[in-house]
Amino acid sequence: MEKNHQAIEKKWQNRWEEKGVFKAINGSEKPPYYILVEFPYPSGAGLHVGHVRSYTAQDALARMKRMQGYNVLYPMGWDAFGAPAEQYAIKNHIHPKEAVKENIATFKKQMKSIGFSFDWDREFSTTDPDYYKWTQWQFLQFYKHGMAYKEKVPVNWCETCKTVLSNEDAAGGVCERCGSRVVQKEKSQWMLKMASYSEDLLKGLDDTNFADKVKLGQINWIGKSVGAHVDFKIAHHDLTFTVFTTRCDTLYGATYCVLAPEHEYVDIITTQDKKAEVDAYKKACALKNDLERTELNKEKTGVFTGAYAINPVNKKEIPIYISDYVLATYGTGAIMAVPAHDDRDYEFAQKFNIPIIQVLEEVTGTPHDGEEKKNSIVAIVYDEKEKKYLTLNWGKKGGRLFIGGTIKDKETPLECAKREIAEETGYTSLELIKELPKINHHYYAYNKDKYFNIESTGYFFKLKDNSKIEQNLDEDEDFKVEWVSEDVISKEIKDELHMRTYEYAKNPGAMTGDGIHINSEELNGLNKEDAINKMISWLEQNHCGKKQVNYKMRDWIFSRQRFWGEPIPMIYCEKCGWVPMDEKDLPLLLPDVAEYEPTDTGESPLAKITDWVNTTCPKCGSPAKRETDTMPNWAGSSWYFLRFMDAHNNEEFASMDAMKYWQKVDWYNGGMEHTARHLLYARFWVQFLYNIGLVPNKEMIWTRVSHGMVLGSNNEKMSKSKGNVINPDDIINEYGADTLRLYEMFMGNYEQDAPWSTDSLKGCKRFIDKVIRLKDKVGSKTGYSKDLEALIHKSIKKVEYDLTHMAYNTAVSTLMILANAYEEKEELTKDDYHLLLILLNPIAPHITEELNEELGYKPLTEETWPKYDETKLVDSEVGIAISVNGKLRNTIKVPVDSSKETLEELAKNDEKVQKHLEGKEIVKIIVVPNKIVNIVVK
């Protein structure tokens, strides 16, 4: 008895629409529940099976919540401004709004054919004048509260798209849209003061229930770092510049400073003899875009200005360089460089031969009371020809070590190292490659029964030739001198000090970790944290610095030189400057024209439409010109979830009453790729509206979750060029919307990517057919079948839990298990079957409604979600695992809640278990009721 899914699905979709069963009612008595999916950009390609996955997931939740008595708001709309529609329009010479209209119609038809329970009454597009009127209105609020300003800034400029890109759009120095290289260009742009919200955006996360990875993404993007400002005077100038550092504890190790090439002092302080070189370098940097800068980060570049800065802590003069590894846009555009403790500075210092002063030494070993202090050395000698290292094999006494020794009076560490090598091994012909960072080591010497704390200096030598003198050993020195390979060293050298010294020799670089300070006067002996605090107090007392917090996040560049975006409602008047449009004149409509190509000068196509551009100043009435830039794509999506709460309001963007009723988006689903940008913009926008009293909460989104992608069957991202695209329309035609929905819920972990499999899809079709067949078993009895009761109650609990915890795949498998149990039975009660239909309805709404109607029940959209009974969740019998020494030996069936003693007896006397107990002594028996018995034997 084959069902015609196409007819059934159409029938129920029409019925739902006629009855308006999915309408959310503002101010309803029922508790509100707001479920949101990111509204799509209606592309020409139509709905993607990826959309189906997340919309179905949220739809299942919405349908269950409705049955549970909630007033559910599950809206849908269109984020339709943006480049693709504009490109399409340029190509085909039609207005982008025509293309958008067509695409929306396609999307909407597809969505309806899948049976999503959207409240279509609240539908809108960001391109509707009724909507973007409020986007413009909100921009004016930003402006009026001093949060929007126009400024000439170096911006990311895409030569191909002829537009400015935000840092977010130009991540990695590549245009997000067209993939071409981004160059730097000075342009006057509208900016929103987002950076000033950094701390609030960080703190606000505490008032959300975002997934941890989402929160972390936001935290990283905001990029807070706590440090200090330090003022450096410039020698022979009456000038001071400030650097930002998180490591003011290393000030004594600062051996040079670097200014960004764009820094305002560069021209002033550069000495005559350096001027040509500095100018050339500045010019070269200006030509580089972000990508080239990063590409070249393998090799540091820079130029000495000829000027010197005075280190405030020790009054030493240190050279000032300029280099593009210092960014003009972060911190103060200037740094103090501590090559011993910063990787980048180390690299630069190496290249330019700048001194490296260690001010922090790593600590190894464990401190102990009553330690004796010593200074000592560890010498590593390398034979390049043989590729071997010189070691001393102390046998059982001390294992394998490099050469070590204590520094004698009036001996330098280097002399000590050479002496020890000669005495212990005889080798004398050595070339010093490198002095290694000092290490602070704690250890216990068995031969002397004493604890030591040593400061060890490492030396790395190369063996020049084999010339030797005779060894000169102490009595207690009993070792073999052996040359060994790297392998042997990594296996046999266990001593922490020697191993760390060896690692320093092999991988020279900065020591960026914690330790104790040296060469730092009053900071000596302190760890990193204490030294930072002490230094900050010192800087503040001496008025040459202070504690300072910095953020990576910058202000939001809010202009685009495009046609297809919200016009920025600002007017430029020669007399009055920038004047905001009168609010009552909004919306400022996009004109209808035939040419959308951007201009070569980087102005928006709107600039060519003189009728539109020329206007009068709202303030003084003189002739004036409109702003021709439009808003970025992210503008409309920054507040759309507020509009859904009150979509038809002509007086306000949304009334306070409506927003107070819905409170927050309870459950917001979107792609992981939007966690940094869209979500941050939206939160910033909302926080601003809250601060001016226009929304009820500082955070308007409670839970944010993200979904994995649906990949092609070859495990690659679906794309036309790879030919692995699945069109949902085809699947619906052949298998039905319910099958598609069911499969997409079943395909895998919702938060992870999952490949498409048409075979698995067929399995889901079979399951639906099975549910249809089960109807033949339904008899006239009511109430649940006794032997199914426990499983039924378990299933209700599990499905309910899974749908609210994004475990859709296991919700489906639970239903499959239930159906399998039904199939075993000769006869089912009406209630047995009705229950299965209710539980399955959120995921497969059409077929369940149909079967439900055939059974004579009221529609499932009016049904109440069943309640499970905790007391009926357990079976009367339970399987107990019996293991011996943790290995499973048998499983037995016992009445549920059998006592520990009973289980222990049963386990010991079990035939299969006894075999493993023979001749052994029982040490311990662990009994976990209703789970496991583990017998430990010897």
Place this chain on the structure above:
RNA sequence: GCAGGUAUGGCGAAAUUGGUAGACGCGCUAGACUUAGGAUCUAGUGGAGCAAUCCGUGGGGGUUCAAGUCCCUUUACCUGCACCA
């Protein structure tokens, strides 16, 4: 380089607090019913072995009566950020 994530049969994957690894589905094998099967049903299906049994959650170590799950270490892949001082 930094941060985050993932790693379990031939495949997609399960395993709420450490407690019977592989639920559920796909595929595969054999059989039944059939003119036919891409329908349905029955049985089987992690590996080795006739079996008892042994081995199995990327690799190595550890904690525990007991580890996919906790700790240390290491590898591979994915994603995001990338000179952020």
